[in-house]
Amino acid sequence: MTTEATTTTPRDADGNTVLARIVTVLRELPDAGLEDAEIGRDTLFHDELELESIDLVTLSGTLREIYGDRVNLALFIADLELDEIIALTVGQLADHVTASLRATAAEG
């Protein structure tokens, strides 16, 4: 798997589409109370959305339902240090999802 083969960008791997999708998923997250929250690229999961780690588990499951096994939030977060998790932004997650989709598109 190399990164130079990303000349074609499938529609669902477009960064803004992914960001918008994640914002929608967050607003609809059960028990999180984010229906009316302002969410953008720079929004912090921990300090601004006040998401508990168990909400990230739910988010991970929802992203897998949408994107399939190409997107694995558990592995992404498992590689982060605790302070990196606390400083995680919505934009960083969107970038990770976009990169994962592009990587698998390049493979095929």
Add this chain to the structure above:
Amino acid sequence: MAKIRTGDITTHVQQLAAGAVGGAVPEGEPPVVVLVHGLLTDSLASHYFTLGPALSAAGMDTVMYDLRGHGRTDRPATGYRLENFVEDLALLLDGLGEHRPVHLAGNSFGGTVAAGFAAWHPGRTATVTMIEGEPPVAAWAGRIGDGLAHARRELVHEEAIDWIRERHGAHTARLSRAAGRILATTTLAEDVPAGRLIADDLSALRRPLFALFGGDSGLAAQAPELEARLTECRTAVLPGQGHSVLVEQPARIRDLVLDWVREHHARRSRTPAGAVG
């Protein structure tokens, strides 16, 4: 999000099958590892982002669930004795159709639940790993009862939460407030120390046990006694670590647990077929 009926409550469970997140899937039936989290500030998320993916990638079926009162599992007002937690786990395995003996790995109170399960359901238990955990003996019940009573007195006060925020930051303060809510709305603090115990000689623990401790934690002093009392026991003390060693040193805990489960799974797999060849 998977929810399974376990008796009078609904339990939130997350499964990662062997190889679900990549890695090699071994030949034959894979081992199943059940991860059990700790009390109050904990949920299956602690494992979901640490041990879970690594176990799956190493070819192990991995089950993570939220204990009653925690995470996305129901929070009944009463029913928090150790036997309730152990029964929930038995019913969860029934609900999942899991008939293999399971390798249990529990963090803190999750280790106590795992040891209780091994004592009362030995036929369903392959091995037990306790990470900074204690078996359910009388001395444990006394300690945890004191700790929970103290937490319940303190964590309901907003001033205490403010103090925690100043000393330990907003993250710990938020966790403490959530812990206070569990203690204020349930009988957990009275129930946990009043539950079923095992005898001090640990004769009820007949499955192989692996106990991991942080060297700076008060619990590490129990390692020699565990080794002396149990026939199949391994202990490991990680120097410079405290009670939250799983969160601080996930990679080292992961490697130790992986080796332990691999070794015992290989031994179990050999035993029934060994007579043939």
